[in-house]
Amino acid sequence: MITLNDYLYSGDTLLRILHNYSGDLRKDARKNKNEIDLAHCNFLLQITELLEHNDFLTAQSQKIREFYKYMAREYPFLAFTFKGRIKSLIRAEEKFNGYIVEYIYDYHMEHGTYPSVSEIKNRLTCFRDLIAYRIVISMPRCHLKSEQDREKVEEKYLYEIANALPAFLEERGFTVESARGIMESPSELLNDEVRPYYRDYVAGKTPQDYRSLHITLYDNSSRCFMEVQLRTKSMDDVAEIGPANHLGYEKGQDEARARRDAIPEGECIYFDEAYERGMRLQKLELSKLDVNMFAAVNNSLINDGCGLYRGRLILPYEHLSRFQNDLID
Template sequence: MKKLNDYLYSGDTVLRILKRYADDLKQSAKETHNQIDLVHCNFLLQIAELWQHNDFLTSQSQRIREFYKFMANEYPFLAFTFKGRIKSLIRAEAKFNGYIVEYIYKYYIEQGNYPSLPELKNCLNCFRDLIAYRIVISLPKCHLKEGESCEDEEIKYLYDVANQLLGFLEERGFTAELSSLTGQKKSPLLKESVSPYYRDYIANSESSGYRSLHITFYDNISRSYVEVQLRTKEMDDFAEIGPANHLGYEKRQESERARRDAIPKGENIYFDDAYERGIILHQLELSKVDVNMFSAVNNSLINDGCGLYRGRLILPYEHLSRFQNDLVD
């Protein structure tokens, strides 16, 4: 079985590593008649194509930047950041294998047998966040009126931004996808016309405490899907460096062990391969990895200049509130 881990110690560039892994995986898939590995190979090539096609990324980020300029004019009192990235190779690989494990496990628990090959292949046609943008807002306390809650006011502005975003981007070549979050509560702060397109993890917060608004667009110009996340600074801190990050990791470890215990080893090769790839990837000691433009002291102190672990940055913009420049006598 071919594994990404085996390619991370050559000192090569991440694109060369990706190509070698994809090429070897394709050859192995042909020899073993493993159609899921062929789908896996095509997924890896899709990531490589995103990394190399700078023209469409430039076009896309410029159109996203138009909304940044709109916000700077519409909400001059807010501080906010726009960030864009292509999903990192390690996280993309983990997610692909995680989807296989999760889908087969859920199917087995519900049906008592395993999904057919067409069903499994169809479940892997679901990646919409290989390119993602995040808008994070913050309201300076000096702008609050007496009796107002900073959290409540920030959430109001966040929903207002969400209401503006959909139509703005659709005028610039994007088409919003209907939300895949079923049975969700609807916030009265989201307009009825845009609500069906948002996955609202604020009104429908997860057990970890994670909160955010997510929306997926299809970029008709670049012919690619993009996900946009909207958060307040407090929500972003909670997700990136707070309990949501840590709890998510612990819950994932527990659920992975439960899935392996539920499905006997050797009964389903697709589950076995995906499970093993995912486990060894989670156990990777980044300080020992040798990839050009990447170095790490440990699994926390990481300097990633190539998109191996943190993702390739494609859009960094920051807007300071006009109040941050005020001088108090």
């Protein structure tokens, strides 16, 4: 079985790793008539094209910047950041294989059999966040009345911004995608006309206190999907450096091992291969990798300038709150 791990110690650049890995995987898939591995190759091709031919990202980020300028006019008292990234190769590979493992396990638990190849391939089409943008807002304490609750005020503005975002971007060439009922928002702060498009992890309960609003859009100019996440600073802290980060990783390992115990080895080759690829990635010793522009002392101290582990940044905008004497009503 061909895995990404086999290519990470060669000293090659990220793009060369992608070309070699996907090329060898495609040859092996054709030889063994493995349709899921062929779908895997097409997924890797999407990442490669984003990294090789990313001129369209300049035009895309300029459209996102228009919303940044809108927010600066409408909410001068808020501090906020806009960030964009292409998903890292390692995280994308983990997620792709994780989708396969999770779907086959759930299907087997419900039906007692295994899904067809076409059903697995259909599940893999839901990957929509290779490109993702994140808007993080914060209300400086100097703009708050002493009796006001900061979290409630920030959430009010977060939903207000979420209400404006879909129509704003649709006017600039994006199509908003339905959330298909996943984490449908119960919040009265979200307008009914935009409610079907958001996955609301703010009002809905999630493991490890993860909170964020997610919306998926299709860029009609570049013909690709992208995801936008909206968070307050405290929500972002929980997701990036709090329990939603570390504990989620540990919980994911435990769940993956439980699924392996439930699916006998050798009964479903697609489950076996996806599970093994995922487990090998979790056991990577990053300090021993030899990839252009990547260096790691250990699995915590990482300097990744190539998009291997942390993702490649494509949009850093920051707006500092304007100091105002008037308090917020």
